[in-house]
Amino acid sequence: MNKMITIHxxxxxxxxxxxxxxxxxxxxxxxxxxLVGANGAGKTTLIKSCCGxxxxxxxxxxxxGNSIMDEPIECxxxxxxxxxEPEVYPYxxxxxxxxFVADMYQISKKDRKERINxxxxxxxxxxxxxxxxxxxxxxxxxxxxIISAFIHNPKIVFMDEPFVGLDPQATFVVKQMMREKCDExxxxxxxxxxxxxxxxxxxxxxxIQKGQIVKEGVVKDMVENTSLEAIFLNLEGQNADISSENEx
Numbered sequence: 001m002n003k004m005i006t007i008h009x010x011x012x013x014x015x016x017x018x019x020x021x022x023x024x025x026x027x028x029x030x031x032x033x034x035l036v037g038a039n040g041a042g043k044t045t046l047i048k049s050c051c052g053x054x055x056x057x058x059x060x061x062x063x064x065g066n067s068i069m070d071e072p073i074e075c076x077x078x079x080x081x082x083x084x085e086p087e088v089y090p091y092x093x094x095x096x097x098x099x100f101v102a103d104m105y106q107i108s109k110k111d112r113k114e115r116i117n118x119x120x121x122x123x124x125x126x127x128x129x130x131x132x133x134x135x136x137x138x139x140x141x142x143x144x145x146i147i148s149a150f151i152h153n154p155k156i157v158f159m160d161e162p163f164v165g166l167d168p169q170a171t172f173v174v175k176q177m178m179r180e181k182c183d184e185x186x187x188x189x190x191x192x193x194x195x196x197x198x199x200x201x202x203x204x205x206x207x208i209q210k211g212q213i214v215k216e217g218v219v220k221d222m223v224e225n226t227s228l229e230a231i232f233l234n235l236e237g238q239n240a241d242i243s244s245e246n247e248x
Contacts, residue, residue, distance in 0.1 A: 005027040006060070032178055081157075091132065097144065182203075
């Protein structure tokens with residue numbers, strides 16, 4: 001089976017800090033892949049590298065067989081990115097912003113109207129689309145960005161902490177949308193610190209510490225006799241012990 005996301009020996013250095021260190025991950029069609037780690041572990045750097053938003057020092061990232069470095073346009077045609085902070089131009093209405101995104105992906109007037117209405121209805125956004133984005137709450141901006149990511153029907157969706165700021169109903173709907181995308185043969189690759197959500201939603205997970213994947217596997221196998229929270233806290237504790245020993 002072809003891999004939708006292939007990350008080979010990825011390394012990213014910021015000045016003297018190694019943010020991502022020799023990471024290799026493969027994600028197949030139909031998989032929800034969850035990336036778990038503490039703040040500063042390298043989650044955002046990894047996701048931004050995959051989306052072609054930042055360069056990396058060595059390694060390779062393939063998106064459905066295409067190199068993100070050599071063929072960025074082909075890669076970005078089939079992907080979507082939802083950042084951890086929904087930074088959206090404030091002087092447009094929600095509908096104007098979604099129309100702008102639809103124009104970029106050359107979505108027909110008929111299809112964009114249907115898709116905007118479909119996702120806006122699911123996320124309770126219809127009443128906000130004619131209002132200026134500058135008046136939106138954080139959660140409303142997040143929902144707008146999520147809609148913009150899904151309207152061009154991407155094969156791959158990268159999401160960085162997608163549930164931050166969402167109300168319980170919206171969180172439930174977004175989880176449905178993620179699962180539906182994978183049931184269609186697509187891929188969702190997301191980071192989250194909400195371990196319970198990751199455990200229930202993901203097919204496979206990777207735990208990242210100090211820029212390295214320290215544990216990876218199929219969720220049901222990993223948590224057969226324990227919980228993701230217990231695994232994560234145990235690894236974090238081991239890491240703290242090692243750091244303490246090195247300091248001494």
